[in-house]
Amino acid sequence: MAIHNIEIANIFNKLANLLEIANENPFRIRAYRNAARVIGGLSHNAADLVEDGGDLTGLPGIGKDLAEKIRIIVKTGELPLLKKMEKRVPPVLNELLKIEGLGPKRVQLLHKKLGIQNLNDLKKCIESGKLRKLRGFGEKAEQKILSGMQHIREYSQRVKLVDAITIERSIIQYLKKSKYVKKVECAGSFRRRKETVGDLDIVVASSDTKKSIEYFVRFDEIATVVSQGNTRSTVRLHSGIQVDLRSVPLESYGAALLYFTGSKAHSIAIRKLAQKKNLKLNEYGIYKGNKKVAGKTEEEMYRQIGLAYIEPEIREDRGEIELARKHQLPRLITLKDIRGDLHCHTNATDGDASIEMMAQKAQELGYQYIAITDHSKHLAMAHGLNEKRLFAQIKLIDKLNSKLKNIVILKSIEVDILEDGSLDLPKNILKELDFTVCSIHSKFNLNSKKQTGRIIRAMDNPFFNILAHPTGRLINQREPYEIDLEKIMESAKERNCILELNAQPERMDMDDIHCKIAKELRLKMAISSDAHSKSQMDYIKFGVYQARRGWLEATDVINTRTVSELKKLFRRS
């Protein structure tokens, strides 16, 4: 069984937690956490690298020892040191760490002094008053732990970006009304446009940081104020999401924005870079001795440590710092580069607008073209098109095209890839289309070899153009189906096929890491809304965010091209 990067990262994180509870060397613990982050953020499978006999010690923070441990995990699926630690420290203590307010030191104390092994023990100790007798615990701690125990599961899921946006908007609108707030922006993974966010990190520039915090905690969507100081505050909203607000003077705004945008890996890397140049970098600025040399803007901060400005979406320590040093960063695609949408449904199947209405929306967005891609007959529940109905739709589009001036409607279909790898409609009708979008809507549970083979066989069909939502995953709902995505990308490249970046907020399929791999393979991608209504065509922006996170430039994305360029691309031979 193949070991994924995330599993290696989980093992190291678990080990780090146990070592911490066992009071081991904090720097050794940090080394494991760092390794977990590095492996978790890799764009290729560490397991493949091990199988190919590659050298892992080239990775930052991975030395001889960790490389060997990774090799053992890949070969055996487990790590002896973790087993050993689990004998020393009951692994259930790992669970206690998930309670807000409980860290390794206190969990260790609870285990040692009160013999607490699980949540139930902990609850009993609080009820019997044993807990507050412990040094360092009091009444407040009791309450915090009790409420923390209830929220372990409730808040564990990350929020989709599309949902976070509406919450962010209302916080920002509220803050902008205060006279103490000069500038405000949501930083963190929200600003990096990750597909999901854990919490919202708001950065404020203020003439009076204390007053701005006092204003913030009066926001009417707040359920509880977790902490409140002169420069920062943490709150929990009624929606369940946590919001951290940080308020700094205007001259430190850039530094605070940089610091709280992260990612953590990026922040640490640039901090180390500053240190090498004998500078100190923190959330207030860059300091040469006691003298502040930057802080007001992010541009100034980057410049001061010898880097070009790095867009938030790629601040992940995945090679961007080295390129910024050489001024060779990619010119990331923007929404303005998009000239059309290549995946849209109408009320002929499961959409809710007509072809004309969708075309009108495309014009409003400033597009040059829109492709109509309704479902094919196999998807009966969506009333998929058979040959006859598709033929009628083709005729209708021809008629509309002869009438319409500023927009071209491309004839297409989202055709099902059947279990044997054949397409759901015969070639004699597919050849009447401008191109096809092909996708899997059934038999999600085939094993990797079968599922991968199914897709590659489909690509052998000369009328196959774009593979839609390549992994089928639904964020927080459904795992990707088992496929060898890298093999599919290579096969697509060989056959002049294109992969879709599906911009539906719950799909965001492919993810950032695979977009970056596609770019490295020089494989072209299409960013598509998969809209089922006029308003959903706006989802294209989520696709652009994801593409930017995957380092894509306009040239990597086919729907930045003109109609005639596209038509040439779709002729595979």
Added chain:
DNA sequence: GCCGTTTTCGGCCCGACTGTTTTCAGTCG
């Protein structure tokens, strides 16, 4: 456990808030 153009030993990113303490450890980001 990692790392090195001051180092193969002795450092390791940095600061805020809370609660319980009476000067600071623990936790968090």
